[in-house]
Amino acid sequence: MAKKPSLPDEMRAIVIDQQQLIVVTRPVPKPAKGEVLVRVRAAGINRPDLLQRKGLYPPPKGITDVPGLEISGEIAGVGRGVKGFRKNQAVCALVAGGGYAEYCVVPAPQCLPIPKGVNWVQAAALPETFFTVWTSLFERGGLKKGESVLIHGGASGIGTTAIQMAKSFGARTAVTAGTDEKCRACVKLGAKLAINHRTKDFVTEIAKTFPEGVNVVLDMIGGDYLQRNLRCLAPYGRHVSIAMQRGRMAEVDLFQVMSKRLTMTGSTLRPQPVSVKGAIAKALKKQVWPLVARGKIRPVIDKVFALQEAQAAHDYLESGKHVGKIVLKIRS
Numbered sequence: 486m487a488k489k490p491s492l493p494d495e496m497r498a499i500v501i502d503q504q505q506l507i508v509v510t511r512p513v514p515k516p517a518k519g520e521v522l523v524r525v526r527a528a529g530i531n532r533p534d535l536l537q538r539k540g541l542y543p544p545p546k547g548i549t550d551v552p553g554l555e556i557s558g559e560i561a562g563v564g565r566g567v568k569g570f571r572k573n574q575a576v577c578a579l580v581a582g583g584g585y586a587e588y589c590v591v592p593a594p595q596c597l598p599i600p601k602g603v604n605w606v607q608a609a610a611l612p613e614t615f616f617t618v619w620t621s622l623f624e625r626g627g628l629k630k631g632e633s634v635l636i637h638g639g640a641s642g643i644g645t646t647a648i649q650m651a652k653s654f655g656a657r658t659a660v661t662a663g664t665d666e667k668c669r670a671c672v673k674l675g676a677k678l679a680i681n682h683r684t685k686d687f688v689t690e691i692a693k694t695f696p697e698g699v700n701v702v703l704d705m706i707g708g709d710y711l712q713r714n715l716r717c718l719a720p721y722g723r724h725v726s727i728a729m730q731r732g733r734m735a736e737v738d739l740f741q742v743m744s745k746r747l748t749m750t751g752s753t754l755r756p757q758p759v760s761v762k763g764a765i766a767k768a769l770k771k772q773v774w775p776l777v778a779r780g781k782i783r784p785v786i787d788k789v790f791a792l793q794e795a796q797a798a799h800d801y802l803e804s805g806k807h808v809g810k811i812v813l814k815i816r817s
């Protein structure tokens with residue numbers, strides 16, 4: 486029988502140097518109490534990584550400067566006090582940093598098994614958007630069966646996950662996207678209505694298809710979208726902010742909020758404690774992983790790059806041409 490490779494002392498990792506991603510050699514991290522060490526197969530790329538590269542989204546205190554918020558791979562080491570995980574077990578995991586590397590340490594509660602039929606690249610594309618969509622759309626937004634939701638950025642990593650999850654839980658979705666091609670991709674994923682925000686006014690289009698308004702808006706745009714989003718909401722509607730690509734300040738017509746009894750809320754995933762992320766992981770495993778295993782929901786992979794091509798992968802994400810996720814394949 487072939488001997489399992491022992492753990493090396495050093496690994497290749499990506500770091501940020503003058504807002505560019507470069508490959509360096511770093512010591513292989515050691516799992517602390519409650520953590521596992523993962524031999525990384527693939528790492529997902531997310532828009533927050535672009536912000537981190539530009540110095541606009543620093544890692545939380547105590548977290549590595551190596552970027553990367555999600556990984557897949559096998560467990561290569563188990564820290565003290567970890568229960569329920571063993572060496573060589575295949576997992577995908579949400580991390581607060583460190584994903585763009587050959588090895589990465591993860592708090593054990595943030596690891597999940599890889600659903601049946603999902604490969605390493607797809608598995609690495611699951612955690613960040615699935616954790617975010619679960620907590621924002623269902624926990625904060627309270628989206629329920631029979632309701633409707635407007636999702637901005639429908640063709641994004643977050644959007645493609647949100648469309649499929651909302652549909653699987655019996656909600657009708659409307660989305661915005663920046664090209665007709667992206668709109669078609671969103672409809673294929675299950676969106677009832679896809680609006681090209683470059684050629685059409687989404688408030689008018691929502692009113693035509695959802696005359697009562699939608700129950701939830703999942704917003705990653707902010708700024709002047711906020712007031713327009715509130716106009717799309719039905720009585721008792723919920724507005725969930727997860728990003729502010731058009732600015733953090735917004736003017737709100739308070740009478741809309743009062744007269745329709747709206748709720749405005751939001752969420753940021755990365756700074757949440759391990760206990761909160763662990764609770765989301767448990768909910769996903771119970772309620773969403775079976776849907777992924779049955780093929781009802783699948784991560785949409787647009788393009789795969791090698792670890793050393795991380796900068797090119799960021800440039801591609803920044804171009805906004807993608808539909809779904811971009812992933813770094815770190816080993817076969």
Ligand SMILES: NC(=O)c1ccc[n+]([C@@H]2O[C@H](COP(=O)([O-])OP(=O)(O)OC[C@H]3O[C@@H](n4cnc5c(N)ncnc54)[C@H](OP(=O)(O)O)[C@@H]3O)[C@@H](O)[C@H]2O)c1
Pocket residue numbers: 530531532533613617637638639640641642643644661662663664667682705706726727728729730752753754755802805809
């Ligand atoms: N709060 C959290 O916990 C959390 C966690 C993860 C991600 N996020 C945020 O969620 C967003 C999506 O992340 P991602 O990784 O999925 O990024 P992504 O794939 O790069 O998507 C960004 C999307 O924004 C869309 N967009 C930009 N301006 C728009 C506009 N005016 N109207 C409608 N859509 C617009 C783009 O679509 P078009 O080009 O088609 O317009 C693109 O699809 C990012 O802003 C990220 O920072 C938040």
